[in-house]
Structure formats: C-alpha cells, structure tokens
Amino acid sequence: xxxxxxxxxxxxxxxxxxxxxxxxxxxxxxxxxxxxxxxxxxxxxxxxxxxxxxxxxxxxxxxxxxxxxxxxxxxxxxxxxxxxxxxxxxxxxxxxxxxxxxxxxxxxxxxxxxxxxxxxxxxxxxxxxxxxxxxxxxxxxxxxxxxxxxxxxxxxxxxxxxxxxxxxxxxxxxxxxxxxxxxxxxxxxxxxxxxxxxxxxxxxxxxxxxxxxxxxxxxxxxxxxxxxxxxxxxxxxxxxxxxxxxxxxxxxxxxxxxxxxxxxxxxxxxxxxxxxxxxxxxxxxxxxxxxxxxxxxxxxxxxxxxxxxxxxxxxxxxxxxxxxxxxxxxxxxxxxxxxxxxxxxxxxxxxxxxxxxxxxxxxxxxxxxxxxxxxxxxxxxxxxxxxxxxxxxxxxxxxxxxxxxxxxxxxxxxxxxxxxxxxxxxxxxxxxxxxxxxxxxxxxxxxxxxxxxxxxxxxxxxxxxxxxxxxxxxxxxxxxxxxxxxxxxxxxxxxxxxxxxxxxxxxxxxxxxxxxxxxxxxxxxxxxxxxxxxx
Numbered sequence: 001x002x003x004x005x006x007x008x009x010x011x012x013x014x015x016x017x018x019x020x021x022x023x024x025x026x027x028x029x030x031x032x033x034x035x036x037x038x039x040x041x042x043x044x045x046x047x048x049x050x051x052x053x054x055x056x057x058x059x060x061x062x063x064x065x066x067x068x069x070x071x072x073x074x075x076x077x078x079x080x081x082x083x084x085x086x087x088x089x090x091x092x093x094x095x096x097x098x099x100x101x102x103x104x105x106x107x108x109x110x111x112x113x114x115x116x117x118x119x120x121x122x123x124x125x126x127x128x129x130x131x132x133x134x135x136x137x138x139x140x141x142x143x144x145x146x147x148x149x150x151x152x153x154x155x156x157x158x159x160x161x162x163x164x165x166x167x168x169x170x171x172x173x174x175x176x177x178x179x180x181x182x183x184x185x186x187x188x189x190x191x192x193x194x195x196x197x198x199x200x201x202x203x204x205x206x207x208x209x210x211x212x213x214x215x216x217x218x219x220x221x222x223x224x225x226x227x228x229x230x231x232x233x234x235x236x237x238x239x240x241x242x243x244x245x246x247x248x249x250x251x252x253x254x255x256x257x258x259x260x261x262x263x264x265x266x267x268x269x270x271x272x273x274x275x276x277x278x279x280x281x282x283x284x285x286x287x288x289x290x291x292x293x294x295x296x297x298x299x300x301x302x303x304x305x306x307x308x309x310x311x312x313x314x315x316x317x318x319x320x321x322x323x324x325x326x327x328x329x330x331x332x333x334x335x336x337x338x339x340x341x342x343x344x345x346x347x348x349x350x351x352x353x354x355x356x357x358x359x360x361x362x363x364x365x366x367x368x369x370x371x372x373x374x375x376x377x378x379x380x381x382x383x384x385x386x387x388x389x390x391x392x393x394x395x396x397x398x399x400x401x402x403x404x405x406x407x408x409x410x411x412x413x414x415x416x417x418x419x420x421x422x423x424x425x426x427x428x429x430x431x432x433x434x435x436x437x438x439x440x441x442x443x444x445x446x447x448x449x450x451x452x453x454x455x456x457x458x459x460x461x462x463x464x465x466x467x468x469x470x471x472x473x474x475x476x477x478x479x480x481x482x483x484x485x486x487x488x489x490x491x492x493x494x495x496x497x498x499x500x501x502x503x504x505x506x507x508x509x510x511x512x513x514x515x516x517x518x519x520x521x522x523x524x525x526x527x528x529x530x531x532x533x534x535x
Contacts, residue, residue, distance in 0.1 A: 271299030287315035456480035475500035
C-alpha cells in the first residue's frame with residue numbers, strides 16, 4: 001500500500017509536454033495558402049489582363065475567340081500577377097488556362113507554383129493541378145490539387161498536402177484541407193499528421209479558427225511526446241488562453257501510468273486541471289488505480305483532490321483492496337536537503353475525508369477519516385475506527401497501520417483498545433481482549449501476535465482437544481502477550497500482576513462474559529465491494 005500513492009504527482013504525470021501546442025499557432029499563417037491571389041476587394045468581377053507574351057495567336061478550333069499565348073506569358077487580375085510558359089485566354093468568358101512553369105505572385109510575400117491553372121474571372125473559380133507549391137515567408141504548401149471557389153467562399157486542396165512552418169518548425173500532412181474565410185476556419189481531414197520536435201499529432205479531422213485561436217480535434221486523435229501521449233475522440237486547444245479540453249474516451253499515457261476521464265480540462269496559465277466523470281489514474285507498474293467522477297489537479301502546489309464516488313483500487317497477486325471516501329486529497333511538501341545545490345525532497349500525504357471504508361477479502365475497515373503518510377509508510381484512521389481481520393474486530397480511539405514490503409506489518413490500537421472475535425458460530429460467545437493500547441503483528445496478512453500494554457483484560461472460551469467447551473477464562477493484569485495460530489489463540493502470557501479465573505461454561509451470567517466497552521459492530525462490516533459505498 002506504500003506504493004499506492006507514490007506515483008500520483010500529476011504535475012509531470014499528466015500535463016507535461018503534451019499541452020505545449022503553441023506551435024499550432026502557425027496554422028494561422030495558412031490563411032495565405034488559400035486566399036493568396038483570389039481575395040476579393042468587391043463583388044464586381046474584373047477583366048483578366050494580358051501583360052506579356054512572346055507570341056500571340058488566335059485558335060478558332062477552341063471557339064470563344066480563344067487566344068493562344070506562348071513564351072514568357074504574363075497575366076494580371078486584381079492585384080495578382082500570373083506567369084506561365086503558354087496559355088489559352090478566353091476573353092468572352094473572361095477565363096484562361098495556363099500551362100508549364102505556372103507561377104503566381106501577390107506583393108512581395110507570396111509565390112505559388114504549379115504545372116497548370118484554370119481560372120475564371122467571372123465565376124471566380126481557380127483550379128490548380130500538378131506539382132503545386134505555395135511559399136510565403138514562413139509557410140510552404142505542397143500538393144497536387146488546389147481549388148478555390150470565391151462564390152462559395154471556400155478553398156481546398158485534396159489528394160494529399162504537406163505544410164511546413166519554418167518559424168515553428170512544424171509539418172502538417174493531410175489528405176484534404178479546407179479554408180472558410182467567412183468564419184476564418186480551417187479544416188484538415190483524413191490522415192491528419194502534425195509533427196513538431198516536441199510532439200506529434202495524428203487525427204482524422206483538425207479545425208482551426210484564426211479569430212478564437214482555438215484548434216479542434218475530431219475523430220480518433222493521438223498526441224505523442226517523449227514523456228507521454230494523449231488519446232481522445234474529440235477536443236480542443238486554445239492557443240491564446242492556453243486552455244485545453246479533451247473528451248470522448250480521453251486518455252493520457254506515460255511509461256507506467258494511464259489517466260482516463262470522460263472530460264479532461266487544463267489551464268496552463270493557472271496550472272489548474274480537471275478530470276470529470278469516470279476519471280482514473282492507473283499506475284500500471286504498481287497496479288494501483290485512484291479514481292472518481294471529479295478530479296481537481298493543482299499543478300503549482302502539486303496537489304490533487306478527488307470527489308464524487310472517490311475510489312482507490314490496489315491490485316495484489318491474489319487479491320484486491322478497495323478504499324472509498326467522500327473526498328481524497330493528495331498534497332505535497334517540498335523540503336530542501338542541500339541549500340548549496342538546492343536539492344529537494346517531496347513528502348506526500350493522502351487524506352481521505354468522511355465515511356472512509358475499505359474492503360479486501362481478508363481485511364475490512366471503516367473510520368470517519370484517514371491519513372496516509374509516505375515518509376514513514378503509515379496509515380492513520382481517525383474517529384471511531386474499526387478494522388476487521390479474519391474473525392477479529394479491532395477498535396480504539398485511534399488506529400494506525402505500518403507497511404513493510406507492500407504488506408501490512410503492524411497495527412497499533414491506541415486508547416481504549418478492544419479486540420473481539422466470535423468463539424462459536426451457533427452461540428453468542430465472544431473472545432475478547434482489552435487494554436489501554438495494543439500492537440498487533442502480521443505475517444502473511446494474518447495477525448500472529450498481539451502485545452497488550454497497560455490494564456490488560458481478556459475473556460476466552462476454552463475448548464478441549466475434541467473442540468468441546470471446558471469453560472470461560474477471565475483474566476487481567478498489567479501487560480499481556482498473545483500468540484495466535486490460524487486466527488485462534490494458541491498461547492496467552494501475562495507479563496506482570498496476572499489474575500485469572502476459569503469458570504464453567506454455564507456459570508457466568510451474560511453480563512460477566514462481556515468486558516466493559518464491548519460493542520460488536522458486525523452489521524457495519526463491508527462484506528463486498530458495493531458495501532463500501534453504503535452509509
């Protein structure tokens with residue numbers, strides 16, 4: 001159980017690396033890819049102008065008074081210049097076909113290259129084909145098919161495209177890309193891959209809005225970095241506010257952990273994260289899961305709070321431990337070991353508040369609250385704690401367990417310590433041990449020795465070799481040492497001032513076979529996992 005909370009520092013666990021999507025801002029520059037020479041200054045169409053050609057011919061076979069231009073061909077439309085080796089210009093339809101070394105420039109910031117271009121100045125549709133490359137100071141787009149429809153106000157490439165950003169050192173590949181100027185939105189569809197030196201994103205569809213600065217992911221999406229990876233089927237990242245949200249089967253993966261939730265939110269500026277509905281943190285090495293329907297992560301103070309069906313699950317080789325409370329809180333304290341080198345140790349503590357219950361096949365328990373201290377590997381139970389181990393019920397004002405090699409080593413019952421076990425399944429006969437305090441020692445998850453310190457008392461139903469009762473033994477003294485075998489008392493030794501009496505089985509009255517403070521609480525014992533969620 002020591003390792004139960006050892007690896008739950010979510011600062012490096014969840015949000016390191018994968019939320020650094022600042023590089024996605026470069027997608028904003030892709031606006032230039034689609035609006036290059038076709039940005040409309042007004043709804044009125046203008047005439048395409050012939051600026052230069054080495055040879056100008058009329059080709060009647062094409063109709064529409066087609067002109068064939070050959071050699072150093074140049075056109076102008078609005079504020080764009082178009083160059084090619086040869087072209088057909090159709091003055092009546094205000095359109096053109098350009099071939100060979102097609103190049104389009106707009107100002108000093110953009111150049112577009114391709115094998116062919118069909119452009120209609122009236123319908124405002126442009127179709128580029130071949131080895132297409134668009135270059136501006138930061139972005140380079142390469143594709144084979146690029147269309148722009150100014151009437152529908154949409155531009156798109158298909159058949160595969162590659163976009164690289166020199167500034168952000170990013171590369172984006174997708175089968176299709178769309179730009180909608182009215183909403184300032186970009187869609188990249190089918191086999192979208194964004195590669196950055198720090199991470200790689202694979203998704204079915206990616207949307208970017210240049211106004212809100214929000215990038216959306218649709219369909220199965222993975223975000224991989226050196227430290228970890230993210231999977232979701234829906235989500236977004238706001239590059240302006242540094243906030244993100246991943247949902248629909250959202251999961252974080254590290255080398256040894258899996259973090260899940262229906263919805264995962266994080267604010268990189270404040271360091272606050274939130275995992276909502278079916279949230280869980282799974283340490284795959286230690287086989288530990290800490291979960292709940294609402295998990296709050298406070299990155300800057302390295303703290304986690306879990307509410308709403310909070311549950312810890314610890315897997316052993318042949319058993320599982322389940323712990324439930326209204327609220328779990330994992331907090332950290334940083335201690336400077338060496339002021340010269342500023343080395344730090346982290347001391348972590350887990351708090352479980354209100355209606356704590358746990359279930360394991362060989363041990364169950366409850367209390368109002370619980371504290372697990374990593375420094376000394378102890379688990380502290382507060383306010384009317386009860387521990388059941390095999391047939392034994394253990395109570396005290398305060399109980400704590402110590403761990404060794406991932407197993408319970410000792411149990412300490414301080415103030416009004418009381419151990420009760422039923423001596424017979426058919427009769428209300430109870431073996432009892434009482435003292436100011438006790439220490440129980442475990443071996444193979446079973447109590448094998450109990451030290452009773454101060455004011456030791458016991459009631460024990462003795463049996464002969466045939467299992468028949470021989471009487472009731474009542475004893476008291478200062479200190480007492482008890483050994484158990486197979487959960488049955490094998491020997492009892494008083495260390496100081498012993499007094500003992502053996503009564504015939506039927507002689508003592510009912511009040512004489514129960515020590516003061518006797519309270520058999522078997523009805524509160526969790527008998528299955530579901531019971532730990534009951535009040």
